[in-house]
């Protein structure tokens with residue numbers, strides 16, 4: 150039997166999830182990843198809602214629970230390390246009926262990769278350089294010099310998708326910058342440690358947080374306000390470290406030692422907090438997924454879960470409809486567009502209070518976080534944006550219906 154071939158660009162969160170579900174329904178996916186190996190860096194994410202449901206359908210929950218963290222508290226401290234705000238994060242567990250996990254983005258990426266790695270081909274250290282589509286397929290050329298023809302191409306390469314650039318045009322047409330930069334890195338042996346507490350410190354327009362993980366690792370997340378992203382290359386780690394040093398050198402608290410640790414880290418994630426907003430997610434036999442299509446930004450707190458939701462629906466619709474006849478990509482977009490739009494809008498509204506740019510705004514935010522400990526108030530404040538208002542369609546896969 151002929152198996153339709155699908156080239157997926159990007160082995161992040163969306164790419165391997167899509168490959169998994171496409172394998173379940175008889176497609177032949179290939180995943181091409183620009184990095185030489187799976188990228189396991191990044192921050193600790195909160196994981197709930199539809200992404201959690203899909204991980205359950207993939208049988209990954211026992212593993213994710215094992216590698217996840219039971220974060221108890223989000224604590225905001227002043228420059229001397231004294232608590233001045235924050236809340237007990239059990240409110241999230243209560244709001245989601247316990248279906249809530251905190252885990253390293255990299256651990257989620259690895260679990261998704263392992264779930265499909267032995268069922269389809271993964272090509273690392275390569276990238277698409279050109280796409281030429283006609284009625285019957287897409288001719289793809291790679292940086293390695295290889296050329297191949299596929300039935301469909303999916304851009305799952307994240308916020309700076311090459312497939313989007315090649316098939317839809319320049320990133321500038323679709324990127325909405327939200328006024329912040331974000332950076333994350335991990336090191337071993339950092340002190341102090343606070344087990345299962347997410348500790349953060351902020352001054353107007355700058356916030357730095359740390360979380361102590363297993364194996365004596367600590368992950369740090371920087372967020373700072375900037376009118377525009379710095380004019381440096383996205384691959385220039387040295388320049389990115391210099392920007393962080395200049396922005397956080399005077400922020401106080403543990404910043405001097407955090408910046409010293411930054412110099413010892415091997416992988417730094419550094420990017421603009423932006424959304425991707427597009428009028429359409431597909432063009433002929435090429436379709437976008439995850440951050441490449443509908444990046445909600447860090448402020449949605451759900452980028453990975455939404456990328457998985459997109460992957461599940463795209464695979465289901467490709468299986469149900471013949472994309473070459475035009476049905477599947479339209480259905481995928483029709484089912485998800487307004488849901489993703491709502492998530493983006495909620496994140497955009499949150500941008501103002503995320504890292505306030507004035508001392509009074511910051512004071513107010515810190516006071517507000519204390520109120521989340523009051524029963525019922527967290528539900529009132531966060532419930533509407535926390536809970537996903539989309540029902541996942543039921544699809545017939547090969548082995549079972551889920």
Ligand SMILES: Cc1cc2nc3c(=O)[nH]c(=O)nc-3n(C[C@H](O)[C@H](O)[C@H](O)COP(=O)(O)OP(=O)(O)OC[C@H]3O[C@@H](n4cnc5c(N)ncnc54)[C@H](O)[C@@H]3O)c2cc1C
Pocket residue numbers: 158159160161162163164181182183184188189190191192254275276277305306307308309310311331332333418438439440441446447452453456
């Ligand atoms: C290493 C890493 C760390 C991150 N850390 C943070 C963080 O700290 N804070 C935050 O807000 N968000 C972070 N993100 C983004 C967040 O994980 C995404 O919002 C979310 O996972 C959406 O999933 P995605 O699969 O669409 O994109 P991503 O998870 O970004 O995955 C995209 C994948 O495509 C690959 N890729 C990129 N270009 C190409 C190309 N030309 N050809 C082939 N492959 C390509 C990337 O290397 C990556 O593996 C991080 C992403 C990565 C890759």
